[in-house]
Amino acid sequence: MQAERNRSSATFTDIARTAGLTVPSIYGGLERKRFIIETNGAGVAWVDVDQDGWLDALVLGGTRLAEGARIEDARIAAAGPTTRLYRNTGHGTFADVTAQSGLGLTVFASSVCAGDYDNDGAVDLFITSFGRNYLFHNRGDGRFDDVTAQAGLPTAGPARWGSGCSFVDYDRDGRLDLFVSNYLKFDGHVDTNLPNDALTGLEGGQTPHVIVEMLANVNLDRDLDVISPRGRIVIIGNRGRGEIDARKAMGKDATIRGLMVFNASREELHEAFAGINAGLETGALRPRIGRRIPLADAAQAHEAVMSPGALGKIVLIP
Numbered sequence: 449m450q451a452e453r454n455r456s457s458a459t460f461t462d463i464a465r466t467a468g469l470t471v472p473s474i475y476g477g478l479e480r481k482r483f484i485i486e487t488n489g490a491g492v493a494w495v496d497v498d499q500d501g502w503l504d505a506l507v508l509g510g511t512r513l514a515e516g517a518r519i520e521d522a523r524i525a526a527a528g529p530t531t532r533l534y535r536n537t538g539h540g541t542f543a544d545v546t547a548q549s550g551l552g553l554t555v556f557a558s559s560v561c562a563g564d565y566d567n568d569g570a571v572d573l574f575i576t577s578f579g580r581n582y583l584f585h586n587r588g589d590g591r592f593d594d595v596t597a598q599a600g601l602p603t604a605g606p607a608r609w610g611s612g613c614s615f616v617d618y619d620r621d622g623r624l625d626l627f628v629s630n631y632l633k634f635d636g637h638v639d640t641n642l643p644n645d646a647l648t649g650l651e652g653g654q655t656p657h658v659i660v661e662m663l664a665n666v667n668l669d670r671d672l673d674v675i676s677p678r679g680r681i682v683i684i685g686n687r688g689r690g691e692i693d694a695r696k697a698m699g700k701d702a703t704i705r706g707l708m709v710f711n712a713s714r715e716e717l718h719e720a721f722a723g724i725n726a727g728l729e730t731g732a733l734r735p736r737i738g739r740r741i742p743l744a745d746a747a748q749a750h751e752a753v754m755s756p757g758a759l760g761k762i763v764l765i766p
């Protein structure tokens with residue numbers, strides 16, 4: 449009973465604001481994550497970096513990409529480092545000492561491990577992130593120097609995405625060794641040589657010559673990956689701003705053309721319908737049909753075409 453009472457009496461109060469821990473953590477967009485590197489989040493560490501007997505807080509962060517682009521949001525870049533070091537004042541409050549600490553990174557950080565790798569009495573830090581990892585040597589007073597390269601650790605090379613890490617003296621020689629795991633090999637770019645199985649499979653392994661795109665702001669970049677050289681992407685639907693990689697379009701000699709049916713004259717509409725009917729009759733047009741949904745359930749079709757991973761190919765049956 450005593451133990452139960454103790455358990456039920458344990459409560460926590462969020463005192464971050466009064467403690468001075470007020471800088472928001474940044475890791476991708478607020479409402480949604482558009483790229484995989486924005487999705488993981490990062491860790492924190494309680495460690496007494498200045499050896500005053502009070503635990504200090506290292507809070508790792510990421511960054512945010514600009515809407516419709518793969519560059520850092522300018523407002524985030526202007527707001528200072530997203531990795532923050534807070535010094536414990538010993539009075540229940542913390543002071544942001546990022547600027548003088550040398551730990552002011554703005555990267556997609558993953559995790560941190562702490563250990564005195566050089567046995568000088570001051571705890572050092574190893575931080576993993578997307579692209580490269582960092583070994584920071586503690587001068588002894590909570591100021592750090594990036595010694596990654598001097599320590600013989602890689603700062604460039606094949607795309608790496610550091611995730612977990614640990615200082616451990618695995619051979620018991622009195623010197624800490626370092627174990628680092630990687631999340632996945634990822635260079636942040638779409639490999640345009642990779643076929644999109646979902647689309648190429650429709651054409652017997654051939655890439656499509658025409659893509660009728662209903663959600664250009666989401667799919668246009670992928671369309672440019674899979675369209676045949678000199679193909680045509682006809683945009684008939686778009687919900688917001690998107691990004692066009694001009695180099696991809698150039699590489700495919702692609703024609704990108706936006707249409708709005710309301711702009712067509714009656715004669716043009718008749719001509720279009722006649723052309724479609726003729727193409728269907730002769731077999732020149734061979735529609736690839738996925739789901740058939742009754743016209744009365746058009747709302748369901750709308751949901752299906754907008755859902756993540758949707759490939760379209762939905763037809764409404766009268």
Ligand SMILES: [Ca+2]
Pocket residue numbers: 495496497498499500501502503504535536
């Ligand atoms: Ca301290």
Ligand SMILES: [Ca+2]
Pocket residue numbers: 563564565566567568569570571572586
């Ligand atoms: Ca040390």
Ligand SMILES: [Ca+2]
Pocket residue numbers: 616617618619620621622623624625
């Ligand atoms: Ca060792």
